[in-house]
Each structure stands twice: as C-alpha cells, then as structure tokens.
Amino acid sequence: MNSRKNRKWAVRLFACLLAATAAGPAIAAGEVARVLIVSDPGARDGGGTTPVLRRILEETGAFEVRVCEVPKAVTMGLLSGFDLVIDNAPGSLAGDDVVAALLEFAESGKGLIVTHAALEASPRSVEFLEVEVAKPDHPITAGLPARFKVADAPAHLTLDHRDEILLAAPGRESVLTVSKQGEGRVIRIALGHDAAALQEATLIRTFARAAQWAATGKVTLPEDGQSRKAKVRPIRGLVITGGHFHEAAFFQLFAGMPELGYLPVEPIDAAKSDLRGKYDVLILYDFTREPDDAMKKNLRDFVEAGKGVVVLHHALLDFQRWDWWCNEVVGGSYRLSSEGGKPSSAVKDAQDFYLTPKEGHPITAGLEPFHLVDEAYRRMRFSDKITPLLTTDNPASDPCVAWVGPGPSYRVAAIQLGHGQTAFRHPSYRTLVHNAILWAAGRTK
Numbered sequence: 001m002n003s004r005k006n007r008k009w010a011v012r013l014f015a016c017l018l019a020a021t022a023a024g025p026a027i028a029a030g031e032v033a034r035v036l037i038v039s040d041p042g043a044r045d046g047g048g049t050t051p052v053l054r055r056i057l058e059e060t061g062a063f064e065v066r067v068c069e070v071p072k073a074v075t076m077g078l079l080s081g082f083d084l085v086i087d088n089a090p091g092s093l094a095g096d097d098v099v100a101a102l103l104e105f106a107e108s109g110k111g112l113i114v115t116h117a118a119l120e121a122s123p124r125s126v127e128f129l130e131v132e133v134a135k136p137d138h139p140i141t142a143g144l145p146a147r148f149k150v151a152d153a154p155a156h157l158t159l160d161h162r163d164e165i166l167l168a169a170p171g172r173e174s175v176l177t178v179s180k181q182g183e184g185r186v187i188r189i190a191l192g193h194d195a196a197a198l199q200e201a202t203l204i205r206t207f208a209r210a211a212q213w214a215a216t217g218k219v220t221l222p223e224d225g226q227s228r229k230a231k232v233r234p235i236r237g238l239v240i241t242g243g244h245f246h247e248a249a250f251f252q253l254f255a256g257m258p259e260l261g262y263l264p265v266e267p268i269d270a271a272k273s274d275l276r277g278k279y280d281v282l283i284l285y286d287f288t289r290e291p292d293d294a295m296k297k298n299l300r301d302f303v304e305a306g307k308g309v310v311v312l313h314h315a316l317l318d319f320q321r322w323d324w325w326c327n328e329v330v331g332g333s334y335r336l337s338s339e340g341g342k343p344s345s346a347v348k349d350a351q352d353f354y355l356t357p358k359e360g361h362p363i364t365a366g367l368e369p370f371h372l373v374d375e376a377y378r379r380m381r382f383s384d385k386i387t388p389l390l391t392t393d394n395p396a397s398d399p400c401v402a403w404v405g406p407g408p409s410y411r412v413a414a415i416q417l418g419h420g421q422t423a424f425r426h427p428s429y430r431t432l433v434h435n436a437i438l439w440a441a442g443r444t445k
C-alpha cells in the first residue's frame, strides 16, 4: 500500500496542476513555527517515530508541535493554523482528498515534509550507510559534516527533475530531496525508518533544520546541534540516593527537564569532597543517618555558598542528630525516635492528598490545587521559620508538605511527597520538583 502512496506523491508533486492559491505570509525568523505531524499510532510503519520527531523539533525551541492521529481527518481547514505539516502516516490510511489538501497547503506558501513512513518502504533491512551531503551550500546542509554514518533502512524515493538532492547514499540516488511546490517547500526524507534510526546526531540536526527551512524558508538553527535552550548553561545537579528503598521510576522524574543537561547520581559519599565548584544544586533522595565530619563540612560550605538543595521525601530522615541541618537548613525533619517528650514521627502509605499551593512563589508557579495519592508523614519536627508552599488537610499528614527552609540566604526547598510512581508521573508533582530545582539553582527569584 505504501507504493501506491509513493506513486501518488510522485504524480501529484510533479505532474498535477493544482490551481495556485495566494501565498500565506511566511513567519518571521526567530518566531516559533507551528507544526502538525500527521501520524497513525497503530500503523506498522511510522507509528513509533512520531514521538521522536516531535521531541527533536520541540527540543530546539523553534517549533510548537501538534499531532493528528487520524490521517483521514486532515482537511485544509485543519491545516490552516500551521506553517509545516509532516506526513508521517502510511499512504493507505489517508486517500486522495488528504494528499490534495496537503499539496494545496504547500502550494499556498507553507512547508510539507514527507517522511520514511509515508514513502514506499524498502524491502531491504537495516544496514550501515554512509550518507553524503550532495549539496553543501543549501541552507539545510550548510555547515553539516560532509558525510555521516547511519543504521537505517531507507525508503524508496522516486526522483523528478525538479528535485534537488541534498543527501545521497551509496546505491541510492537520494535519501533527502527538496523541491518547490507552488509558493511552498516540500521535503522528502527516506531516512528514519524507526525510532532507533532517528537517534543519529547529524540526522537529528538535519531533520530539525529541514523542518525549519520547510516552515519558514530560512534556517537559523545552529549546525552544531546546540538548541536555543541549551545556550543557557545547563544546571549542574547531583542526585544523591542510597540507604533507602525506592522505585526505579524515581529517575523518570528528571526526564523532560531540559535545564538539567547531565545529571549524575551518587551516594552520599560524594559529599566527602568539596561540591561547590562542581554543582549548582543537590537533590537529596537518600537516607543517611550520620554524615562524617568531612561530609558535614562540605555540605555546610555548599549551603553557605548559596548553592541549592532540594530535599525529597525520605531524605527528610537524613542526619537525625545534626541539629544545624535539621533546624537551620531544612527546617523540617522526620524523627525516628521520641526526644524530650516529643513523640517520633509516623508514616502512612497510599493516602489521598488534596493539595493547595501557596500563591506567589516561583516554586508553586503554574500549580493549581491538585490530588495525589502518596505516602504521608505526620508529627515531623518543624522550625517556625519555614515558608510553607503546599498544604493538605489529610489527617494522616502534617498540614505542610512542601516548604522553603529557614535560612534567609539559603536556597533550600523540601518536599515531603514523592514515595512512588503516583507522584513521579503526576504532572503537578513534576512541576513542583522542577520549579524547586530551578529556584534552588538560582534560576528563578
């Protein structure tokens, strides 16, 4: 069925005379281009590539991406709000009306990318291919390496005299072509047969640059792969775990936080060396009873240097006998034993939390009241100098479940919630943790 679609593209793109329509205004350079990916998640071809293509584009900061998962639903009306359409659905799913709408869209001055999934599949299996830049002076390819290697099963591209070949591979005339269609720009990419093939760095950059050229007629994305967002220095964070059970899904909490470039995970022993020059923020998710003197000195130096600390869930049990840490730095701690007439703290799993964020703090920015099932801590010891950020009325929990620590010059945030997956995948919890990291690292005031 794919070959039918490919023939259709070949015929439609290069032989069919569609009435020329008025050129749509090209978006200004620097603006965010609006992209629609037409996909069919159930299709054998292309189904797994849509999320990857979407991420590649979004990570540049130059695109706003929507996905249409019902190819038959594509009409000119649906397309009118976009600068670029990426046809990533096998041809059998759409039909003539959809192809006509996509071409009319391109003719009106917009961009169209036809991906591997929408082209004719090659019967050949995955092979290592040396891809060559055939036209290095095109805006898409300018500055890219002259050749790069991929592991891919390229689709078949039927060429026409109007095609400019930008990328070629041995045994194949072309694996990426560009052409004008009326006032618009059409790109066909035979590479990227599955999600794995779309991990190659040069192909990723080429795809993003091709999308920008198709959408705007220009390329401003850097050829070295640095996204706009990445030009800001990434936050140097260190996650500290160990000493307490936790789910592997905890680490998913940090996926989708573009400010955290490289995020190592270490046990508390990392604090045996000076942390100030290495990290902007420590994210504690460990349980350590007694830090040694070297750790104490380095943690104190870190906090007093104005570096950030985010204390999550069972890390509120850390350093039970270090008063400065418990009272002055974190300002709230779970007590394992009764002391001076004060009872020990208590834990209760699987509680319904109805949570109310305090307005006006960067850590609660964008948060509405939300519901979360998580573990509750009760009878914790709090300093009266903390700044509460999130409260609950669940009687199994203390009322305050997220706060900023007492030290006016410290950047310490604590979040009592975060036992398991119900928290890690909750968008509001994720926002809370993300905001806390940004604030602790000094990125928000």
Ligand SMILES: [Zn+2]
Residues within 6 Å of the ligand: 313, 314, 375, 418, 419
């Ligand atoms: Zn827990």
